[in-house]
Amino acid sequence: MNESRLRYVIRKELDQLGIVGPADMAEVCRRFGARRGKPLKLVAYPLEVPGPFGLWIATPAADFIIYQKETTNAHQQHIIAHELGHIISGHTADDADEDGLGGSFPDIPPDHVRRALRRTHYDTVQEREAETAATLLLERAAVLEQISLPSRTPRARRAQQAFGEQQDWL
Structure with missing residues (x-):
């Protein structure tokens, strides 16, 4: 999917979510x-370095995004956005059976965790799409926190400056 289409898909998704x-x-x-009727659970975990910073694991009951616990909050937000980008872009993750819960991730079947931990990358096109999606999910919020459009009247401009009016994103 090209960037223009991906931008449209993400904007539509965020609108549907009420973001x-x-x-x-x-x-x-x-x-x-x-919205999907399938929880998307976030799990901070000290992933082995070198290795992936994040993983998306799909089970019949829930999706899990496992992200590096031992990094900055900004990096964690990017990792989560990247993995969410795989989901929004329609990429696939290994499906897991519901039996055999236990191990490091008690809510996820151990065989599925093992498969996901062995997988260190998707193909180049999917990685590029997920990275673009992550950038789109995060960039507008960061930029729009810093800018505001000028108001037409002096009174409105003063109020805007006083309250730090924030613009919509995406």
Whole structure:
């Protein structure tokens, strides 16, 4: 999917989720899972380095985004957005059976965790799409927190400056 189409898909998705301004990825994922009727759970975990910073694991009951626990909050937000980008872009993850819960991730079947941990990358096109999606999910929020459009009247401009009016994103 090209960037223009991906931008449209993400804008539409965020509109359907009722996300009208900057929100952290946990809130976006919570709403995304609720809308789909399949929870999207975020799990901070000290992933082995070198290795992937994040993983998306799909089970019949829930999707899990496992992200590097031992990094900055900004990096964690990007990792989560990247993995969510795989989901929004329609990429596939291994499906898991519901039996055999246990191990490091008690809500996820161990064989599925093992498969996901062995997988370190998708093909180049999918990685590029997920990275573009992550950038689109995060960039507008960061930029629009710093800018505001000028108001027409002096009174409105003063109020805008006083309250730091924030613009819509995407």
